[in-house]
Amino acid sequence: MPISRFLKTAITICVTLGFATAAHAEKVPLARDGVMNSAVYNGQQNMPVKVYGVARKWERNCIKGKAKECVRLGDAFATGLGDLKQSTRVAAGYYLKGCDKGSSAACATYAGLALGGSLPLPKPDAAVTSATRGCQLGSQSACAWQGVLYHRGYGVAKDAGRAEQLWRTACSANADDGCRFLANYLKESGNRAGQPSQEAQTLFSTYCTSDARPWACLGAAQMLGVERPQAVPLLQRGCEQGKGDRLAVCAEYAARIITRREAKSVDLAEGFLNSACTAGLAQSCYTIGRHGFSANAKLGDVTPGEAGFYLRRGCDLDHAAACHDLADAYISNRMRQVRYPAATMLMLKSCRLGYAPACQWTKKNQAQGERTAIVQRWIDPSLPAAAQLEQAVKIADSNPQKAARTVDLLQEEQYDEAQWLLGNWFLTGKRRIIDTPNQRNAVILIENAAKVGHVEAAKWMGMAHWYGRNGVAFDRQMGLGYMRIAARFGDLEATQIAQSMELQPERDRIAARNRAVAQAEAERQQRSWFTKWLESASYSYPTRTRTGRSASERAAAASWQRHQNSMDRLHFNQRMNYLSGRTSACNRSNPYC
Helix, strand or coil: CCCHHHHHHHHHHHHHHHHHHHHCCCCCCCHHHCEEEEEEECCCCEEEEEEECCHHHHHHHHHCCCHHHHHHHHHHHHHCCCCCCCCHHHHHHHHHHHHHCCCHHHHHHHHHHHHCCCCCCCCCHHHHHHHHHHHHCCCHHHHHHHHHHHHHCCCCCCCHHHHHHHHHHHHHCCCHHHHHHHHHHHHHHHHHHCCCCHHHHHHHHHHHHHHCCHHHHHHHHHHHCCCCCCHHHHHHHHHHHCCCCCHHHHHHHHHHHCCCCCHHHHHHHHHHHHHHHHCCCHHHHHHHHHHHCCHHHHHCCCCHHHHHHHHHHHHHCCCHHHHHHHHHHHHCCCCCCCCHHHHHHHHHHHHHCCCHHHHHHHHHCCHHHHHHHHHHHCCCCCCCHHHHHHHHHHHCCCCHHHHHHHHHHHHHCCCHHHHHHHHHHHHHCECCCECCCCHHHHHHHHHHHHHCCCHHHHHHHHHHHHHCCCCCCCCHHHHHHHHHHHHHCCCHHHHHHHHHHHCHHHHHHHHHHHHHHHHHHHHHHHHHHHHHHHHHCCCCCCCCCCCCCCHHHHHHHHHHHHHHHHHHHHHHHHHHHHHHCCCCCCCCCCCCC
């Protein structure tokens, strides 16, 4: 199975971590340097925190009132710097603490996380306080977010005029958020009035042309019409040259170029759409899912099975057309087999979400009348995949056939958790579902889950390859690769194991050196004994060559040199792979790193 979903997501993750490391290149928080347990309040709840290494110093300074160190911790947890576990909720807590200690930038950042949808916000108090305080401290970005509060009437009285005033002032001060909110507000107002806003169009065009701001290029393309060929260069500019949040503009750009009959465009588009789908953009899930069933998919990596995965993801995000197309894929046999009950329930969901073609199908096929019979035999296939699997695990012993149907359906759609579960059932057996364990099938399923980033599956494959067990080939480089997959997704245990694995070449080198030294010493002692025996027998025999070294010494030296040359090539190639992006880590034992 192609591993495009994991690889392209991993590239995004590695780029993010790379920037974070560069920002604090002098030292990063590492578990080996010690740990401190702490907690931070993020405006909603107290978050327990494990702080490693040098971050313990940042934590103590933050507590003492140094806002800069609070922000530093926020940045570190936002990206998962070093061994710190990435957590937006924890990062938000440190930004909030930095705001409380006088950092206007921290106030703006917290307000952006809380009001921009990155932080669950059951209570508005902290967001209101941070936006207001940040604005008072002089951050125009915080003032822009304060405008959002007035626009939504969130925690304050709704006042569109006040919101627009705050945005205009912020934009005049060249605050990106202020210009973005103002331009989009004017565009929406014009659309409601049936008269496109010329001011909005000017703002979008100006900032796209001058700074390639992603939101500006996206807005300019939307006002022009994203389907028009003239919009593509605008989207490309915002995606490739813009700074900041490029997700939406890159997703729109990808949707335009994925239909091109060229492999380079298709590969690029698949990467962007995969990232956007992973981030929760339902339209991107739908676009890449449809692409997987198209003729153009042959130019990229997305298989029909992966197309099912993306359409399922879109349907779980309530994208009506995605539910319809997944159902149609089961009806038209574009998946592995026809699944009429699943298709019926998906069509019913699509119709409930307002998609006319699905409603026409359900009416024509009297789908509503079949619903009761289907849910008696199936866990509702229109439920989100995670909810289906949760129910399947609960009833696996009491109703194994019903559970098995659901797990088989979801693993066919390449839902990684289903592949991991079914793989474990094949590995150990599952009463009345998998009566006879099948190690080969287990490894195939677990490997499929690992390749798309399932942490536990990646750890399992990593250890299996490292030790050559469970029918998996002994391959330590492959084992390390899988362990790095799990580590990239923030698993602390995998991170520590990967670090230990990376040191194995150094341990092997030391062991080889010790063996060579021991062998040389044994040969020296043997030569000494033989020489003494010859002397005692009044017998002379030349034991040295013209170079003054014995043949055995030369053989041992040559063997050691070959080992050193091999290690040197390994280290050099690893460094080249690291620089070219083929690997995201370079062993600490590597002298070239």
